Amino acid sequence: MTDTTNTGPIRPHGAPPAELAVLTPDSWTEPFWVAAAQHRLVVPQCRRCATFRMPPSPFCYVCQAQDIDWTEQTGDGRVYSYTIIHHAVVPLMRDALPYVVAVVELPDAGGVRIVSNLVDMEPAEVEVGMPVRLVWDDVAEGVAVPRFTSAR
């Protein structure tokens, strides 16, 4: 492994600043982030009725059961909707502009949606419904955030 103390990992183009990815997980969300750090996208699925849910939470919204399986996903998704952000709400975001926030649905996980970004592509190319694939963003030591890019 190369020395990352000075340079850090190479981040995808168009990803928001690493400072935003300071996580405060609880016992239900922590497995998601532990898997993410290993570049595995996992989604909880109800062991009783097979409903997927995101973000991870203590109860199935269909049958209220608590037991889950952490299902590993390919990360192949579709853009459900998106926005291209041109104005920094806070100064931290100025250098990141413009960036694309997308709600990505995962057809293989019952259509659950993840709030993420579209990276390594031109914002003008984004369309609702376009196929996207997973890109891991190593934002800090031990922290990786799932982003997406065009699968066309």
Added chain:
Amino acid sequence: MSLRDRAAVVGVGASQYYKRGQSLPQTSLELVGKAILAALDDAGLSVGDVDGFGLYSFGLDTALVAQTLGIPEVRFSGMLTGGGGGAAGSVGLAAAAIASGMADVVVSYMTLQQAGLRRFGASFAGSEGGGGQYSAPPSPEGDFVRPAGLLGPGQMFSIVARRHMHQYGTRREHFAEVAISSRNNAIPRESALMRSPLTLDDYFDARMISDPLCLYDYCLECDGAVAVVTTSGERARDLRQPPVHVLATAHGGNGRWGQAITWMNMDDEYFASSGHRPVAKRLYEMAEVGPADVDVAELYDHFTPMVLMQLEDYGFCPIGESGAFVEAGNIRFPSGSLPVNTHGGNLSEAYIIGMTHVKEAVEQLRGTAVNQVRDAEIALVTGGPASIPVSSLLLRK
């Protein structure tokens, strides 16, 4: 027994409205005190008559207000949870307190002071980032939003708006019509902060903030306070103003609408909506009237597309057809079939998290509005499309 016609709004009052930060050196407490005293004076009541508070999130603590104004005894103090969705419903909460006998004269208010690093629009950016006291605290749920740089309500509603455009063919011209018609209504009003005409060219020349929303799709960032006084229908008869009756009120929403714009997993069937659909249904049922009976609508307008989606959810046009509805001039005052936001709304008068809408509806039904809708008898007021509960009121003359 329903709440229908059990209570009446008898007083409304407001501080001056200011652009963000310009209310200093007044304090937030001072602003709300001025609004409450003005509303009581409007009603012909005094501080000694007040015995309850019906609020919604982000208002100032009622204990502080009660001790400062010298309210003799507080018998009810309730607050709708959520966010700006409770604006209209706070008056409904007051009506519920009155109808149940828990209180007699209930004040609802909102006060907002966005000085320095206290910006409501940065409420999801963390307290260091600019939301200050209005910041949502870090949470496990927030971990699934904040790393994506989704930090402000406008950005979040842009995603809902984009979905509406995709599903129904809604265009930016339709958003512009909401902005322009609201601006036209603000122009003659001394209380309004934005009084210069807005053209379609101005709209399309404006900078994009969070595509598809540009500068004029966003509401203002303001300081100020508004207060509303509600009492029983019986007591209202003897007060200074003609009573404006609470014909119906409702709040809530689908459980799976939930936190909505920070969650984005609402059911597909109503993702591109205002979240108001089930609330609208209950509102009309309680009122025993329908959308065709509404003479004027004061719809919470933090972002222009959400006005369109409320027009659909309250049944003024079919789902997905709000673009064509506004394009045909229906929401214009005075010519349209349903004048909307006759005060200029959050977009062009002032943003006090929706309480100005209640004040305007009351003035419309008293017949004293600046932009008076002729023969207005029933007014709809809504709270912000937001996380649940969202809320609404039908008021009648």
